[in-house]
Structure formats: C-alpha cells, structure tokens
Amino acid sequence: MAQAVTAPGAVAKRRSVKSIYPTWFYLPAGLLYVVLFALPTFASFYFAFTRWSLQDVEFTGWENFVTFFSEPQLRTGFINTFVYGFVTSGAKVVLGLALAVLLTSQLIGRGYLRSVVFFPVLVSAIGVGITFKVLMDPFDGLINESLSALGITGPAWLTDPQWALMSVALIDVWKGVGIATLIYIAGLAAIPQEYYEAAKVDGAGGWKAFRSITLPLVRPATATVILLSLIGGLRSFDLIWATTRGGPGFTSDVIASVIYKQYQAGFYGLSTAGNVVLFLVVTAIVVPISTLLNRREVER
Structure with missing residues (x-):
C-alpha cells in the first residue's frame, strides 16, 4: 500500500503549533493561587479603606491608615519588628553556617546531632512558646534554677x-536554626572536595580555606537563609503571642501582634x-535585599 507523502512545510507548520493540553495541568494550582492568595490580597487592599463588619461596609478613605500610624504602640511595634527580624536572621x-561546618566534618555521631538540631523545626511555635x-x-x-x-x-x-x-528572639533562633x-x-x-585538597597542597590552613573557598561558594545558601529568616522574622506573631503577648506593656509588640490586638478590639478595618x-x-x-543578593550571585 502506498503511503501518503506529507510536504515538509506542512510538517514544520504542525510542529510549530503548540498544544494547549499541558496548560490544563496548571489550572488547579492557578485556581488555588487566585482563591487563596490573589483575591484575599486585593480584598485586603479594598477593606483597608473601609470601616467594615460582617453586616455592613462603609468607605472611610485614608482614615484607618492615619489612625493606625497615630497609635503610640505602633512606633514601638515598628522598631521591635525590625530589631526582631534582623537579629533572628543574622x-x-x-x-x-557554624553548625553546618561542624556537622559536615568527621564528627562522631553527626547523623544523630543533625536530627537533634533539626528537631525543633518540627515542633509547633505555640508548643515551643508555652x-x-x-x-x-x-x-x-x-x-x-x-x-x-x-x-x-x-x-x-x-x-x-x-x-x-531578645528572649523571644533567642527562642526563635533555637527553633529555626535547624532549617x-x-x-x-x-x-x-555541593562544593567539590578538590578545591580543599588543592588549597591544602598550597599550604592554606583551615581558616584560610574557609574564608577563600567555603564562604564564597555557599553564597546561594546564605542568600536563601537570609531571605527566609528575614521574612519569617518580620512576620513573626505566634511565638511572641505564646510567650509574652506583646508585653510587658508594649515592649515586645511587633506589627503583627498590634494588628491582632486591633482585631480583638473589633476594629476590623483598622487591623486590615x-x-x-x-x-x-x-x-x-x-x-x-533579594535583588542585591541575586545580582551579586550573577556577577560572581
């Protein structure tokens, strides 16, 4: 039976048409993102300009922001948020890095010690706080005692x-240093051992090898740790609320705890x-910070 001959141009044209079939696999994740993140985010921006409750909504313009920034505990919360975030991330x-260097060395029981260091990450923040x-x-x-x-x-x-x-910050560091x-x-x-062997042949000591090889080559890991820790520190709430509830007074309040106290008082628009x-x-x-760290990584 003679086979049909397809023109080369038709084959090239058919190959250039991309199928939409793979796109369907993005839909579930896309719908979850829109429903659980995008819509609540845009709704928050709208309700921030209103005085709202479960029954009614009244547009108030910038009133909530003016009131929020005039709250005396907000200034304390702002300062505490920055201090807490940068102290815990640093x-x-x-x-x-120090624990990672120790736990990748020829240390007896390092597998057990790794699990001990990582264990606090698995415990809930509320449980740790209590x-x-x-x-x-x-x-x-x-x-x-x-x-x-x-x-x-x-x-x-x-x-x-x-x-x-600072006490809550120390608890946060203990809980999150495992990650x-x-x-x-x-x-x-991921660092090739040949680099350390070459440095040893050249007479470089442990500190020089760490400074010249380890620190530059773990820069991507450092950028990841800085970003994750900083985001978590700036958004921290559960550990602070479980331990001090922002007290004594407002001395350990952060922005998140101030917001929660406004919710408790029934000022929903203000807290939004x-x-x-x-x-x-x-x-x-x-x-x-992310742009700066990524730019340095590209330049390197």
Missing part, C-alpha cells in the same frame, strides 16, 4: 522590658490597614 546565618514560658519563669523556671546552682542570678526573661524581646543548618549542609555538600502596612513593609525590605 543569628540564624551565623549559627547555621514550653519556654515555663522554662524561663523567673522564680521556678529550670533555666534560672540552673543559673542559681552556678551562683548566677537569672533575669526575668519574659517579664522584664529589657529582656522580653538554616540544613540549607547550609546542602550548600557545603495594618495588614496592608505589614505587607508593604516586608515587600519594601525583602525585594531590594
């Missing part, structure tokens, strides 16, 4: 205005405006 970068609230009790807490056995008077970790915010360590371990594993402010603050900080 500590996670330093400790995560546990440390008991441990950091100034009178009966295990931490202060241990310090007393050494002759040291422990502070009121979560009830002293000078210690409250940073895991990312750094993956980055260190606070959510918009938090979204813009996180975006204004994270996007330039």
Whole structure:
C-alpha cells in the first residue's frame, strides 16, 4: 500500500503549533493561587479603606491608615519588628553556617546531632512558646534554677522590658536554626572536595580555606537563609503571642501582634490597614535585599 507523502512545510507548520493540553495541568494550582492568595490580597487592599463588619461596609478613605500610624504602640511595634527580624536572621546565618561546618566534618555521631538540631523545626511555635514560658519563669523556671546552682542570678526573661524581646528572639533562633543548618549542609555538600585538597597542597590552613573557598561558594545558601529568616522574622506573631503577648506593656509588640490586638478590639478595618502596612513593609525590605543578593550571585 502506498503511503501518503506529507510536504515538509506542512510538517514544520504542525510542529510549530503548540498544544494547549499541558496548560490544563496548571489550572488547579492557578485556581488555588487566585482563591487563596490573589483575591484575599486585593480584598485586603479594598477593606483597608473601609470601616467594615460582617453586616455592613462603609468607605472611610485614608482614615484607618492615619489612625493606625497615630497609635503610640505602633512606633514601638515598628522598631521591635525590625530589631526582631534582623537579629533572628543574622543569628540564624551565623549559627547555621557554624553548625553546618561542624556537622559536615568527621564528627562522631553527626547523623544523630543533625536530627537533634533539626528537631525543633518540627515542633509547633505555640508548643515551643508555652514550653519556654515555663522554662524561663523567673522564680521556678529550670533555666534560672540552673543559673542559681552556678551562683548566677537569672533575669526575668519574659517579664522584664529589657529582656522580653531578645528572649523571644533567642527562642526563635533555637527553633529555626535547624532549617538554616540544613540549607547550609546542602550548600557545603555541593562544593567539590578538590578545591580543599588543592588549597591544602598550597599550604592554606583551615581558616584560610574557609574564608577563600567555603564562604564564597555557599553564597546561594546564605542568600536563601537570609531571605527566609528575614521574612519569617518580620512576620513573626505566634511565638511572641505564646510567650509574652506583646508585653510587658508594649515592649515586645511587633506589627503583627498590634494588628491582632486591633482585631480583638473589633476594629476590623483598622487591623486590615495594618495588614496592608505589614505587607508593604516586608515587600519594601525583602525585594531590594533579594535583588542585591541575586545580582551579586550573577556577577560572581
């Protein structure tokens, strides 16, 4: 039987027409993104300019934003948010890299130690907060009792205005450093061992090899840890609420806890405006840092 001959031009034309079949696989994820993220985001921007409840909505213009920025605890919350975010992210970068270097060395029981470091990540923030609230009790807490056995008077970790915010930051670092360590371990594993062998032949010591080889080659991991930790720190709420509820007074309040207190008081439009402010603050900080880190990575 003779076979039909297809012109080369027709074959090329048929190949150039892309099928829409693969597009259908994007629809479920796209619908979830629109329903769970895009629509609530645009709705928040609208309701931020209103005084709303479950029954009615009244457009008020910029009134919510003016009121929100005139709140005295907001200024404290803004400062605390930046301090908390940058302190926790910086500590996670330093400790995560140090632990990753230690746990990728020829250390006895390093597999077990890796699981110990990562375990706090698996525990809920509320559970961690409640546990440390008991441990950091100034009178009966295990931490202060241990310090007393050494002759040291422990502070009121979560009830002293000078210690409250930094105490919660330390808890956050303890809970989240496992993720940073895991990312750094993956980055260190990707570095060819030939580089270290060549540096050793050239007479480079451990510190010089770390500074000249490890630090530059784990830059992508560092950028990832900085961004994830900073976003989490700027948006932190659950751990602070479980331990101090923003107290004593407003000394450990962050933007998220101020917003939640407005919701509790029934000022829904005002708290929605606070959510918009938090979204813009996180975006204004994270996007330039991400652009800078990615630009340095491309230049390298």
